[in-house]
Amino acid sequence: MNLNEKLANPAPLGLMGFGMTTILLNLHNAGLFELGSMILTMGIFYGGLAQVIAGILEFKKGNTFGTTAFTSYGMFWLSLIGLILLPTLGLGQAPENIAMVSYLGIWGLFTLGMFLITLKGSNKQLQLIFGTLALLFFLLALGDYTGSAMIKTLAGYEGIFCGMTAIGSALYQVKESVVNP
Secondary structure: OOOOOOOOOOHHHHHHHHHHHHHHHHHHHOOOOOOOHHHHHHHHHHHHHHHHHHHHHHHHHOOHHHHHHHHHHHHHHHHHHHHHHHHHOOOOOOOOHHHHHHHHHHHHHHHHHHHHHHOOOOOHHHHHHHHHHHHHHHHHHHHHHHOOHHHHHHHHHHHHHHHHHHHHHHHHHHHHHHHOO
């Protein structure tokens, strides 16, 4: 890499992919509409592929945290869509309830670890994004574990807030790139 080469900040792309897809899925979780091709498509392309691309670009910039976060959550979206779609295509069984609890729980633990890492820095936006995302994963796992529609609905509204924090952070960073090019 040319040391004089100036790279754009890939974080807004990853944050927008995460934020917008998270809001759409959680509008479903909140009970506002059914899960359909719109959410699945966003999960594959914007939540999944765009975040993986952002993670690869963070790698090129030498940002280990950004690489780990964007690539991992991009793969989360792709794997979640796989869990939903593959059984409908006859390519495996749908996961049992306890398997989904485990899936969501392990993502919650990973996210909790990432949240704790953000506490070492001063970026309050990252702390809010990762803190609300960890809570979201744990609420979703608890909702699946208990079968409580109320917890799933609460998770949906909390997830909408989480997605909004990511979009806000992305837009702030885009604004900064215009104000301070």
